[in-house]
Amino acid sequence: MLKKIIAIAILVVFVAISTASADQCINCHKAVTPGIVADYERSKMAENGVTCLDCHGEIEGHKDPSVKEHNGFRITPVPSPKYCERCHPQQVQEFLNSKHAWTALIGPFKPWYNKMVEEGKIKAGEAPSEDVMKENDPYKDIASRVTPLYPASGIMDKIGLLEEMKGYGSILYCMECHGTAVIVDENGNIVKGWPNSGIGRLNPDGTPGSCTACHTRHKFSIEEARSPETCGQCHLGPDHPQMEIYEESKHGNIFFSFENKSFLKAEKLTPENTPAPTCAVCHMSEFNGVKSTHDVGERLYWELQPKISTAQWYPSNLVPTGEAKPDEEKAKENRERMKQVCRGCHSPRWVDNYFTEFDAVVEDYNKIARSAKALLDKIYEEGLANKSNPIDEYPELSWYYIWHHDGRRWRMGAAMQGPDYAHWHGLFEAVGDKYLKLLNWYETAKRIKSLETQIGKEETKRSPFIGLPLLIAAIVIALTLKIKMRK
Ligand code: HEC
Ligand code: HEC
Ligand code: HEC
Ligand code: HEC
Ligand code: HEC
Ligand code: HEC
Numbered sequence: 001m002l003k004k005i006i007a008i009a010i011l012v013v014f015v016a017i018s019t020a021s022a023d024q025c026i027n028c029h030k031a032v033t034p035g036i037v038a039d040y041e042r043s044k045m046a047e048n049g050v051t052c053l054d055c056h057g058e059i060e061g062h063k064d065p066s067v068k069e070h071n072g073f074r075i076t077p078v079p080s081p082k083y084c085e086r087c088h089p090q091q092v093q094e095f096l097n098s099k100h101a102w103t104a105l106i107g108p109f110k111p112w113y114n115k116m117v118e119e120g121k122i123k124a125g126e127a128p129s130e131d132v133m134k135e136n137d138p139y140k141d142i143a144s145r146v147t148p149l150y151p152a153s154g155i156m157d158k159i160g161l162l163e164e165m166k167g168y169g170s171i172l173y174c175m176e177c178h179g180t181a182v183i184v185d186e187n188g189n190i191v192k193g194w195p196n197s198g199i200g201r202l203n204p205d206g207t208p209g210s211c212t213a214c215h216t217r218h219k220f221s222i223e224e225a226r227s228p229e230t231c232g233q234c235h236l237g238p239d240h241p242q243m244e245i246y247e248e249s250k251h252g253n254i255f256f257s258f259e260n261k262s263f264l265k266a267e268k269l270t271p272e273n274t275p276a277p278t279c280a281v282c283h284m285s286e287f288n289g290v291k292s293t294h295d296v297g298e299r300l301y302w303e304l305q306p307k308i309s310t311a312q313w314y315p316s317n318l319v320p321t322g323e324a325k326p327d328e329e330k331a332k333e334n335r336e337r338m339k340q341v342c343r344g345c346h347s348p349r350w351v352d353n354y355f356t357e358f359d360a361v362v363e364d365y366n367k368i369a370r371s372a373k374a375l376l377d378k379i380y381e382e383g384l385a386n387k388s389n390p391i392d393e394y395p396e397l398s399w400y401y402i403w404h405h406d407g408r409r410w411r412m413g414a415a416m417q418g419p420d421y422a423h424w425h426g427l428f429e430a431v432g433d434k435y436l437k438l439l440n441w442y443e444t445a446k447r448i449k450s451l452e453t454q455i456g457k458e459e460t461k462r463s464p465f466i467g468l469p470l471l472i473a474a475i476v477i478a479l480t481l482k483i484k485m486r487k
């Protein structure tokens with residue numbers, strides 16, 4: 001009996017303390033950050049009694065160097081997905097299975113990550129701990145890298161400004177989308193990499209990713225997350241223009257022509273209440289019998305971004321080290337899920353025929369890409385370009401454009417009904433512009449080289465006679481000018 005009374009008394013005190021806590025945050029923050037409190041009060045979670053402390057409060061037994069004393073509480077300013085996991089385990093697990101969570105490591109921090117793995121400081125497939133990030137500054141590493149992923153650094157090297165360009169690697173470029181590495185000092189104050197809501201952010205507690213990338217705090221709204229603009233923040237521009245493609249597609253057209261988009265607020269999206277699919281409908285939402293997912297790869301057959309397209313790579317956390325492998329079986333299941341989404345609004349034949357055409361485009365792209373790569377290899381073999389710096393010569397830059405810009409637009413335009421991107425910004429630019437110029441460059445360079453060899457021979461044979469070398473030099477200059485004009 002006594003035990004029971006004590007237990008109840010403890011519970012009452014606990015509840016009193018916890019509500020008092022929540023009220024304390026709100027009361028004070030109404031004055032300090034009124035915008036945050038207003039958003040929070042409009043959120044579904046506030047409606048359901050989730051408090052500031054539920055997300056910001058220290059998790060028992062979980063090491064997080066960003067947790068610090070704050071007006072009598074122990075809180076973190078950067079609740080990682082780990083802080084959401086207690087209540088949303090499924091969403092967090094799916095998100096961690098996706099490339100979204102790992103994209104800081106797949107993107108800007110890849111060379112640094114691979115170096116850390118090589119040196120045994122991180123196990124392949126694990127996110128770096130705060131200690132590793134603090135002891136091996138990932139930002140410093142980026143500024144000195146020369147890889148095709150950092151075209152600027154290859155070019156900067158050639159210009160001779162690589163050392164001076166310390167700003168490259170700044171958090172305002174790649175990391176705005178891919179995510180920063182968040183570094184804290186010994187007092188738990190964040191000194192670098194925050195604010196940032198890049199989707200694969202490396203958090204101080206060693207959990208990768210940022211839910212805030214699509215659910216901005218403190219509304220954490222699904223309406224916002226379902227809007228194409230949310231994805232379009234990162235999915236746009238010359239190398240992955242999904243937003244522009246969507247805008248020119250019939251689906252985007254229908255979506256943007258509706259003034260009332262309140263269907264995005266629906267508890268569940270269905271073929272009946274959805275006039276046109278948004279990015280989320282095709283890639284994430286529960287729809288037409290397909291379960292909802294926070295793994296955006298779960299409905300994709302192809303990898304449309306690499307040099308050569310293959311079936312989707314698995315697992316995502318091994319993409320940074322190159323150990324992930326295409327998985328045909330899984331990719332086929334993904335395709336079936338995507339088709340089932342389409343079939344909510346289209347007939348099966350419409351859907352099958354569409355994907356037959358799309359797959360053929362990807363295969364055609366692959367043929368062109370292999371052929372262009374073979375030409376680059378021939379250029380290297382014949383000594384017309386130097387492999388040492390992978391992206392500082394004309395043929396190398398052409399190849400980069402062919403796969404990384406034009407080739408992506410070409411494939412993605414075909415995937416999502418953007419014919420202008422599939423053809424004019426894609427196929428045409430890749431083949432009609434970059435490939436053709438590369439071929440012309442090769443032929444010209446070969447002729448110049450053979451003329452140079454001939455000059456060399458002539459000179460040793462009859463050096464007093466300068467008429468022929470002069471003539472050849474004139475041809476060389478004329479050819480060089482011609483290349484310039486073509487560029
Ligand atoms: C007595 C007033 C007060 C209370 C109570 C209070 N805060 Fe704050 N909070 C502040 C002020 C002032 C700042 C800005 C200065 C600073 O960072 O300390 C702040 C900053 C923050 C930050 C940003 C920290 C950073 O490093 O930038 C977070 C997150 C935060 N508060 C959350 C909370 C939570 C959660 C609670 C309740 C558990 C809470 N606060 C309670 C006054 C308060
Ligand atoms: C559902 C979880 C959740 C709840 C509830 C929540 N927060 Fe946050 N809060 C976050 C997340 C996530 C971030 C973003 C951290 C990041 O990724 O940068 C954040 C960021 C912040 C920041 C720093 C951001 C800035 O713009 O300065 C403050 C201050 C803050 N929260 C205060 C509060 C207060 C006060 C409450 C209660 C009224 C509250 N939070 C409730 C999850 C939550
Ligand atoms: C203490 C439990 C708890 C924590 C921690 C928590 N949530 Fe929630 N969340 C809820 C509840 C309860 C709901 C409302 C019920 C529902 O719709 O499932 C909800 C709903 C949501 C929704 C749907 C909102 C809508 O408009 O329908 C989103 C998005 C969300 N949470 C994101 C987050 C994120 C991101 C974090 C971590 C930063 C987080 N939650 C942390 C309990 C929590
Ligand atoms: C505007 C946002 C944005 C910026 C800035 C950005 N990226 Fe990306 N990046 C993306 C998106 C979105 C994708 C996904 C493309 C796709 O799969 O269609 C991507 C894809 C990639 C990939 C391919 C990943 C894979 O799975 O193969 C790499 C590598 C990459 N980015 C590196 C970088 C680097 C390095 C920088 C800076 C020099 C950078 N990105 C700048 C948004 C961005
Ligand atoms: C790429 C964007 C994106 C990111 C990142 C993201 N979400 Fe979501 N989230 C969505 C979309 C879109 C929906 C609505 C799904 C639907 O229509 O069924 C959603 C819905 C939710 C819901 C409501 C229940 C459900 O599953 O539909 C919760 C809870 C949630 N997200 C939590 C999280 C948490 C926790 C994280 C971080 C681990 C996160 N989200 C990261 C886009 C995102
Ligand atoms: C903050 C930036 C950001 C936002 C917001 C964002 N993404 Fe991404 N997304 C990326 C980056 C970066 C990648 C590249 C991941 C990689 O391969 O490294 C990516 C990759 C993807 C992929 C390819 C995944 C794969 O397995 O190949 C899909 C599909 C995708 N995103 C869909 C979405 C959708 C749908 C939304 C909105 C609901 C969204 N994204 C919001 C940055 C973002």
Ligand code: HEC
Nearest residue numbers: 231235242243246277278279282300301302303304305415
């Ligand atoms: C009508 C459905 C639909 C809509 C709407 C849609 N997509 Fe897609 N998306 C697809 C299909 C189909 C593919 C190719 C799937 C495959 O590989 O089998 C794809 C592929 C992708 C990829 C993968 C590219 C890669 O590198 O592998 C990304 C990223 C992506 N979409 C993002 C978006 C974004 C962002 C939006 C909104 C601006 C969007 N999608 C709108 C159906 C859609």
Ligand code: HEC
Nearest residue numbers: 250251271274275276277282338341342344345346354417
């Ligand atoms: C929410 C309903 C919905 C979903 C889901 C949907 N569509 Fe559509 N789609 C439409 C509507 C409505 C149209 C306009 C039909 C018309 O022209 O009358 C359309 C048009 C099209 C067109 C014709 C484009 C043109 O310019 O002629 C294609 C192709 C298409 N959809 C393919 C797909 C594919 C592939 C998927 C799945 C990846 C898909 N759709 C998913 C509603 C949807």
